[in-house]
Amino acid sequence: MTRLAIIDLGSNSARLIVMHIYHNGAYNLVYHQKEPVRLSEGMSKEGWLQPPAMERAIATLKIFAHMCRLFAADQILAVATAAVRTAENGRDFLTRVQEETGIQFEVISGETEALLGYIGVINTIDIKDGLLFDLGGGSTELTLVRDRKPVQVISLPFGAVFLTERFKTEDRVTEAQLIQLRQFVLQHLDQIPWIRKLNLPLVGVGGTARNIAKMDQKRKNYPFNKLHNYRLGRLSFEDLWKTLLATTLNQRRKLPGLSAERADIIVAGSTIVKCLFDISQGTHLIISGCGVREGLFFQNYLPRQGEAEIIEDILSHSTENMLYFYKGHIDHARHVTHLATCLFDSLQAIHGLDSRMRSLLRVATQLHDIGITISYYDHPRHSAYLVENARVFGLTHREQMMAAVVAGWHNGLTKFVRNRIYGEFFDEADWQAVRKMALFLALAESLDTTQMQLIPDIAVYLSEQKATLHLLGSNPAPIERQSAERHIRWFRKEMGMDMVLE
Structure with missing residues (x-):
């Protein structure tokens, strides 16, 4: 049996999964841990990872290293994304991480991040055409999928944490703040001609997408406790988005389905989704519980079995x-x-x-x-x-x-x-x-x-x-x-x- 640990260090959260690959070729998820580290907090002004954020991340990664030892991981695949990728002191931070935890990270590009997210989604959701978005804390990756193949990929330099800090949308949002926020996002999206008027489903990866699904499930008394491949229509999403805009931070912390740790950044994150709906004329939203980590797993596992990275059926x-x-x-x-x-x-x-x-x-x-x-x-x-x-x-x-x-x-x-x-x-x-x-x-x-x-x-x-x-x-x-x-x-x-x- 092979024990494979995969760590994704993002701008907002750090995640660890442990997969077991058995002698007969079967595989299974045996452990998952997610911690909010807010690594990009304070970066938008200076472009440097701040000491409190680095301390939070290292404390979490020490726990992850312990769990990898506890599960006797044979291999650790660890990637860092937008926060480390764009920080002036990102490399120095990862050097310290390796010294204190023993985990060696690879900094991946926005395009690689999008590709891994695509592999994680396309191997777990039956979709032929769609616009995939991986909405993180510091970046948003977009992938246009046609006939199950990625035909266009782009990484945008903003995410839920970045926009929250820039436009101060932690608490109640004013009309002026919302207009500025939407203009900023739409100006970036307007420069991407291939996302206009697609009339395709949006497939969302990341904490914002998952929390949208959780809130929608609570509003509808959805009886099945499962997020992956959950679907909601455009009108349902827009109704939820308008509800979020009308709430204070304390009110959002009490909304059923919304994680308290994400209450301050959900307005910015959901507004990105709203802009994607508007410019692409998206038909509905599909939530993926699988993304970069599963993409890394399939990229590692499938070639071992003599298979291509994209599963046919x-x-x-x-x-x-x-x-x-x-x-x-x-x-x-x-x-x-x-x-x-x-x-x-x-x-x-x-x-x-x-x-x-x-x-x-x-x-x-x-x-x-x-x-x-x-x-x-x-x-x-x-x-x-x-x-x-x-x-x-x-x-x-x-x-x-x-x-x-x-x-x-x-x-x-x-x-x-x-x-x-x-x-x-x-x-x-x-x-x-x-x-x-x-x-x-x-x-x-x-x-x-x-x-x-x-x-x-x-x-x-x-x-x-x-x-x-x-x-x-x-x-x-x-x-x-x-x-x-x-x-x-x-x-x-x-x-x-x-x-x-x-």
Whole structure:
């Protein structure tokens, strides 16, 4: 096993993640720590890192070094961004950091920072075209993505901390301050011709974007505690932005979802987002919980596995990673997936589900048994919980919950979904789709009850009154057949016809 620690020292925050890469190639996040260091505080006037800010950062990095030792990190990848990059004494500061903590930092350019953020986002969010922004304390990186490729990149020399200090927007903001702030940001954006009138989604990385999502979730009583791939419309964002403008610092500190440590810089940060919406005519905002740190990880991990830095199919990749991480029965999972998708395809004319539902079915079937790692007894329910919370990328929150319920029903419909959040996400059409997909999974699971792949394939023939499932193979497989026959009533209820096994 390889233990990889990654540190991102930004202008506002310092972050540490520890990733484990296991012998079978699976990887998993095992630790995350974030501390507000405000390294760029006071820099806007003099261009020098100030002693109090450096002391805060070094104290935090000493803790990070301790955690790296505690987790027995084999390698530490540490990068410093805008504050150190632009400071006159940035190099001297990093020399002191290495002497006192043993951590050697690399100062990365704005373009490299944008590239790493792009790698972190594009490998974890299923988006083809969009305007990515990484809004930090001292800089803002913009990347235009077309067909999943970065076609334009720029680093702007301002962020939430920088603008807050320059325009004094810590407390209540006057109309004059807001006009000056917006003019400053828009003047910079006006010089970038390729961001105008894009009509694309904005994808936000960084603390400002995450806090926007947290506040919006609280305002809407959002029942799922997950930020990555959370989406909000332009009108929702603008309503939230106007609320922030009308508050004092003390009032903002009490706003649900807003971190108290970010209450003084959120007006400047959200105004940058507002300007990006205005000039690009953004359609909506997508929040990414992954950025530079995950970009560094993928840049380091994927070549080791003989893969390119950009994963072609992030849903399949992340699902398979979860299967290997939970040490599932690989052959059984893949065979059940094959049989379930065969049923889905053969019965397309009856069930009427689209190709997206087929993808959800494949996720659920591959991960349907991972709950055994908690307990074999009632493992479908445990599988549902794990699928719901797994780092499966490429699904919306609603889709991930649908896959979770399908996995939880692979032994038949049970009542584990009562009093859960699923009902707040699903409408009746969703429930119908989930029941049909769960039926296909349950049948496929039954047809490999012994996990010996005795039924290598099935052929389905439809008539007006019944569906005949031909179980192909030389072995009679009586256990599989008997298990599958228990679902005849369920099949009749969902499909509206009888099922016959031959």
